[in-house]
Amino acid sequence: MKLSTNGLNLIKSFEGVRLTAYKAVPTEQYWTIGYGHYGADVRKEQTITQAQADAYLKADVERFEKAVNNNVKVALNQNQFDALVSFTYNCGEEALKRSTLLELLNQGKYEAAADQFELWNKSGGKVLNGLVKRRAKEKALFLIDLPQVKKEAQKSAVASAKTYKLTSGKNAYVSAADAKSQKNKKGAVKAGTYYVFNESQGMINLTSKKGVAGSWINPNEDIQEYYVIKSGDTLTKVAKKYKTTVASLKALNPSIKNINLIYPNQKIRVK
Structure with missing residues (x-):
């Protein structure tokens, strides 16, 4: 230009x-x-x-x-x-x-x-x-x-996109980096859902039917996920469940001053 x-x-x-x-x-x-x-x-x-x-x-x-x-x-x-x-x-x-x-x-x-x-x-x-x-x-x-x-950007994205379908029987996760190989990592996409990955912009379009327009998401954005503490939970157990560390959980939840002081129904961020 x-x-x-x-x-x-x-x-x-x-x-x-x-x-x-x-x-x-x-x-x-x-x-x-x-x-x-x-x-x-x-x-x-x-x-x-x-x-x-x-x-x-x-x-x-x-x-x-x-x-x-x-x-x-x-x-x-x-x-x-x-x-x-x-x-x-x-x-x-x-x-x-x-x-x-x-x-x-x-x-x-x-x-x-x-x-x-x-x-x-x-x-x-x-x-x-x-x-x-x-x-x-x-x-x-x-x-x-x-x-x-x-509007023009979306037209361009759809024109240069490729369509894939997830095959896992459970809820799957997709990231821009994994879209071509169809590995399931991030993004909370239901199994069997079609998605369009735009290679130039790293965007994913979710839709229930192949060829039918859906909503665009950016899988590279920070996706926040939360967990509600249950009776008997420890921060170590929660960290293991989400394959992270206690230190990472503390960093995401500044309100947790003591790792031993968590309580049932407490909502904490895990991603």
């Missing part, structure tokens, strides 16, 4: 153009010039022409378009792409790569990803009003036409 004119104007509106090198924040490592062009190639007191500023902008936009295209694995509409390029132009490719925003987006969690924009509002450890406004604009742009992109 390529940045639209609307996206380019958004970047220009926030960056502004300055033909003499400057530092927006004194603690920044490098100098900035033109439309926010930042890096080791910019020198103190350097001056450029408007044509050079335009050339820097064109090269930087192409670099950050590539960064978004290479790192985002889900469907985007033009507004979402523009918002992400603007974000990456300002924060950098490495920031995009390590961000929870990208992690959530690649899980198909568009709304949760959008909420991450406004967290990137600091420079030098301080909240800057300009960044607060920019993130708000990028978030708003990202959320335009969201229902349509989700």
Whole structure:
């Protein structure tokens, strides 16, 4: 995808153009010039022409378009792409790569990803009003036409998916990693249920009949499971039952201060 004119104007509106090198924040490592062009190639007191500023902008936009295209694995509409390029132009490719925003987006969690924009509002450890406004604009742009992109993403997922059927006689468990080999590990899927595993997105579609659409789940998400303590239970017995450790159970249940002090009907988390 390529940045639209609307996206380019958004970047220009926030960056502004300055033909003499400057530092927006004194603690920044490098100098900035033109439309926010930042890096080791910019020198103190350097001056450029408007044509050079335009050339820097064109090269930087192409670099950050590539960064978004290479790192985002889900469907985007033009507004979402523009918002992400603007974000990456300002924060950098490495920031995009390590961000929870990208992690959530690649899980198909568009709304949760959008909420991450406004967290990137600091420079030098301080909240800057300009960044607060920019993130708000990028978030708003990202959320335009969201229902349509989700619909297109689902169409794409179904088109590239493969269908499997569980064969176990008992309740089975499925994970994205085990879907191809049909091993039963995680996900609480009933035996005999058809499921569609999308290889590109790691999603599973549960349905009662082959070829009939069902509901999409992400098997890589943390699945919480609970157990109600019975008379005679100990934490060691519960740990053995769920093939885990007492230490893990304590970590999942901060309210358990003493492993010997559990009681009947107490509900504890085991996963």
